[in-house]
Amino acid sequence: DPVNPPTWAKETGKALTNSYYFEFPGMGNWVSATDPCAQEIITSFLTDPQSTPEATCLEDGEKVTFILPKDIYLESGISRFLTETKLESHNLIPLLALGFSMLLFVAQLIYFISLLVRRGMRGLLFEGQSNRLILIGHILATLVALLNLGFLWAFRQILNQIESTIPLVLRFGLPAEFETLFYAPFLAELMTAGLMVITFSIWIMGYWSIYQRVYFSLVTLAAVIFSSLLANWGLLILS
Template sequence: MLDQFGEEPLMIAMGDTVAFPGGALVVDGGLAAAAVFQALYARTTIPFIPLLIRVFATRRGDLLQPLAGRLGDPTSSRGLFLSVECYERAPYLTAEAQGADAARASGLAPHGSLIRPYLDDCDAWHRFRASPTELGAVTSTIPTLILTGTFDPITPPTWGRLAAATLSNSLYVEVRTAGHGVPMDACTRGIMHDFLDDPDAPPDTACNEARAPITFITDVHLNGGIYRVATALRVGPGLATVAWPGLTVLILLSGLLLWPLPWLTRRRRMHQPVATGWVLAARWVAGLAALAAITFLALLVWTVLRTARTAPLILAFGVPGSAGLLFLIPWLVLVFGVLTLALAAAAWRQGWWSMPWRIHYLLVGLACLSYVGFLSHWRLF
């Protein structure tokens, strides 16, 4: 996958020309690797790594575009980061050390280094570097608790084990559900409290050993529109955004109420159909078109709300896989809409119903196409 991006980068148009010079995001192998690297930081994003890889592998720019604007941590300080890293870490990262790292990760090496960008800034930021004595391993018999996350990409468990090797009175605890930063849950708080209360006695780590492993989320129906709609609703949709679907749904509701339901009422009262043949078919086609459109909207809202309560990050990629069949319904709306327009033309030629009814029937057909157009505009279809 990374090699494919290296040979043929993915260009994604971006509206923010300040954050994205030229109004485009260029996804190459280095950026794809960096995105997975960043996802390893938090336990909330770790379960989505297979899904993120799938998005990159299928080159789904429509999913990457809305997420790209949220890359990075706005609370982090670039200046503080450079001050510490250039002093403490840059002396380690000699050309020989970087060559050894590249040899250990030969698949990543052709796509650049995750550390080189800030190394290039170090000389401009400051020229202070830690002395060799400061970079040596710490040797001590002081009781030490070492907590680390299994998925930590920047201070990995191997570093914790290296530290434990020269800290003879240390306890190494690895949290298998964590990334960079061990979660401050009841289990880890209990371990830390036990250690601080009596550093010479081993704390009870049974709760950590009993943790269930990470459950990766893979069964997701990819859809680039869910996140865009949710974002628009959060920031406040414009009048046009609300008026378009609002008017369309009102017409469709009227189509459901005024076409098949009156026929059913009359038939029940008179014990015989009041319309037959194509006239009857026309009523049911309009009703089914409206019913399909309203059903899709209701089920989509219910699915999004339920997912937002249980696993909201799924909405950045789409909806749970179990809801995938839901997106077949707009195709039915499109088919029924085209049939409604064809039957509307027949109604005008053959004089079915009065003129107001023919106009309304035509509006129902046009509303179906408007509905599908709205879904397509928001990439829900």
């Protein structure tokens, strides 16, 4: 504590009879009001001032840990993501855009599964050239949906876990051990570029019905929007 350093307590104790000195790592002043262990020691002292207070709880206390720059990944993106994805956020556009993307991703997963159930992968592979292009597009779209949905779910779970244990860490960034998670949206972004090419092709060549082309275009748009959101939040990076 830079305001009331431990040395002051030691000096004060020299002028008091029956004084005992205990130091609490990682705590500032007002430790007696905020730390259960300190309260136990105070109670023990008041019960019997002539005896050294019981202080075994100090041994069970959390050790001070330091967060170094090498231990942190994604310094700037966390706070923006947490702020803009709250329901009480003043700017609902990012939240609505995220909801739109998630809805289309789920729809794509359902559509592709139903397609496989109806025709099977073998049946789709041996159809005409246009259908093969569409199949490639749907495989890409499904992979993009899986990667993005999986990333968002895992990212949210990690944040919830950290917030419930050591929330202070999120002020600095994300622990570096989770860096590999961000390969998922990076790969999805590369595949999204392929989706854009296929979307352009099916419109130029007139493949598929107009409704199916519109649907596929919406899925591609959802992927582009999701990548844009991640980029805006500073989450679409690899160090």
